[in-house]
Amino acid sequence: MAQRLIVTGGAGFIGSNIIHGLNQRGLSNIIAVDNLTNGDKALNLADLAISDYVDKDSFYDALLAGHFGQIDAIFHEGACSSTTEQNGRYMMANNYETSKKLLTYCQRTGTRLLYASSAATYGASTTFTEDPAYEKPLNVYGYSKLLFDQIVRRALPELATQVVGFRYFNVYGPREQHKGGMASVAFHNFNQFMADGCVRLFGEYGQCQPGEQRRDFLAVGDLVAAKLWFFDHPDQSGVFNLGTGRAQPFNDVATTVVNTVRAQKNLPPLTKADMVSSGVLRYVPFPDKLRGRYQCFTQADMRALRATGCNVPFRDVAQGVSDYVRQLITSRSGLMA
Numbered sequence: 533m534a535q536r537l538i539v540t541g542g543a544g545f546i547g548s549n550i551i552h553g554l555n556q557r558g559l560s561n562i563i564a565v566d567n568l569t570n571g572d573k574a575l576n577l578a579d580l581a582i583s584d585y586v587d588k589d590s591f592y593d594a595l596l597a598g599h600f601g602q603i604d605a606i607f608h609e610g611a612c613s614s615t616t617e618q619n620g621r622y623m624m625a626n627n628y629e630t631s632k633k634l635l636t637y638c639q640r641t642g643t644r645l646l647y648a649s650s651a652a653t654y655g656a657s658t659t660f661t662e663d664p665a666y667e668k669p670l671n672v673y674g675y676s677k678l679l680f681d682q683i684v685r686r687a688l689p690e691l692a693t694q695v696v697g698f699r700y701f702n703v704y705g706p707r708e709q710h711k712g713g714m715a716s717v718a719f720h721n722f723n724q725f726m727a728d729g730c731v732r733l734f735g736e737y738g739q740c741q742p743g744e745q746r747r748d749f750l751a752v753g754d755l756v757a758a759k760l761w762f763f764d765h766p767d768q769s770g771v772f773n774l775g776t777g778r779a780q781p782f783n784d785v786a787t788t789v790v791n792t793v794r795a796q797k798n799l800p801p802l803t804k805a806d807m808v809s810s811g812v813l814r815y816v817p818f819p820d821k822l823r824g825r826y827q828c829f830t831q832a833d834m835r836a837l838r839a840t841g842c843n844v845p846f847r848d849v850a851q852g853v854s855d856y857v858r859q860l861i862t863s864r865s866g867l868m869a
Contacts, residue, residue: 536603538595540565540588540610540634545708546648546700546752547609548576552707553756555581563600565591565610572710592633605694605763608634608647612673614714615652615825620672627676632683635695639687644694644766646759651701651748651775651830653678660748661833662699662771670825681771694766698759701775701832705752705856706863717782718749718853721789722860725812731786735815738828742815743783743804745828748775751852758837758844768840775832776846784849786813792857 537554541547542564551562560581567588568574577585586594588610594600612626631647638645652674657666664682669675681697688695704716711719721731733743740746755774762768783804790812791801807813818826847855 534561535559535605536561536563536583536601538563538565538600538603538606540591540606540608540630541648542566542582542585542609543568543573543576544609544613545576545705545711546703546755547607548580548707549705549752549756550607550609550759551577551580551582553760557760570710576707576710588630592630596633596637603641603643605644605646606634606638607759608645611648611676613650615671615673617673623672623676624679627673628679631680635680635683635687638695639692642693644763646694646696646762647680647698649681649697649699649771650674650677651699651773651827651832653681653699654830655827658829659833660773660775660831662773662836670827684771688769691769694762695769696762697771698755698774699772699832700755701748701750701773701830703750703752703755704853706859707752716749717785718789718856719860721786722793722857725790725793726864730812730814731790731807732814732816733782733786734818737818737823737826740828743786743813744781745826746779746781746830747827748777748779748830748832749785749849749852750775751847751856754844754846754852758842758846761842761844762840765840765842768842770836770840772837772840773832773834774837775830775834776848777832777834778848779829779831780849783813785853788849788853789857792854793861796858796861 539547539551543566562582563584564582565586565588612623653667654660655670655674656668659666669678704718708715724731735742787804
């Protein structure tokens with residue numbers, strides 16, 4: 533019998549990419565769960581094969597009541613992912629309470645659970661190792677993710693089935709167009725450059741020079757490949773970082789975006805200095821609302837994930853962002869045809 537799967541947040545950025553990855557393996561008995569108040573997200577599902585769609589408000593009670601029959605695995609991506617959301621009750625209900633319900637269900641039924649955590653659990657830390665000593669969230673979003681990770685850690689010795697949490701770092705790639713301000717810097721830089729002929733990054737903040745805030749940027753296709761590796765290895769459980777293990781400055785993203793577009797037009801590449809002097813790269817004042825709540829540096833410690841045997845390669849900015857920009861150019865060309 534074909535495996536029956538659930539992807540919560542299935543119409544979202546990462547959820548829809550996971551469904552795409554499952555479809556590529558010939559798996560389509562998939563229930564997608566989401567909230568389509570933002571109807572633009574439906575376009576992420578339009579080219580995918582699923583067996584059903586269920587609204588998140590009715591899903592959890594129906595699942596606990598057994599309405600969906602035997603489920604082999606749940607990819608839990610559904611959450612409030614806005615790091616600027618200040619309503620703590622809303623955040624905890626959406627991110628923590630729903631995750632606990634799924635954990636209870638999975639341990640009772642033997643369903644495997646592969647869920648999204650976040651690098652926001654580290655917050656103010658400068659060390660990104662899966663250890664409580666380094667977990668210092670700066671906002672309620674990070675705390676909501678950390679609290680569920682702690683529940684999972686306590687449960688690990690007695691788990692009846694696979695449970696894996698993935699602490700995503702800065703993910704970019706196709707199917708993020710609905711995210712507005714929460715979309716990746718690569719997506720925003722591409723659209724800025726196509727519209728205005730320039731890209732904009734944050735200026736100086738703390739010890740960082742303009743555009744030199746450094747993040748671990750992860751291509752969503754590589755994220756999906758890693759999650760499907762764990763799907764193929766049900767003996768592996770735990771909470772793991774999911775990044776590239778390399779911190780790179782936002783300036784690298786901006787220059788890669790610009791030079792990939794220029795290459796498509798047979799124009800020579802520009803250095804960062806060229807871009808700044810010509811006004812192609814512009815720095816804007818760091819927003820006051822983010823002061824004290826912003827991670828200037830993230831770099832995933834990948835040793836624990838690699839120790840499981842997961843050998844999925846992760847692209848750096850030069851390769852991953854250029855691949856993404858070429859996809860965006862192709863998509864834009866198709867819309868204009």
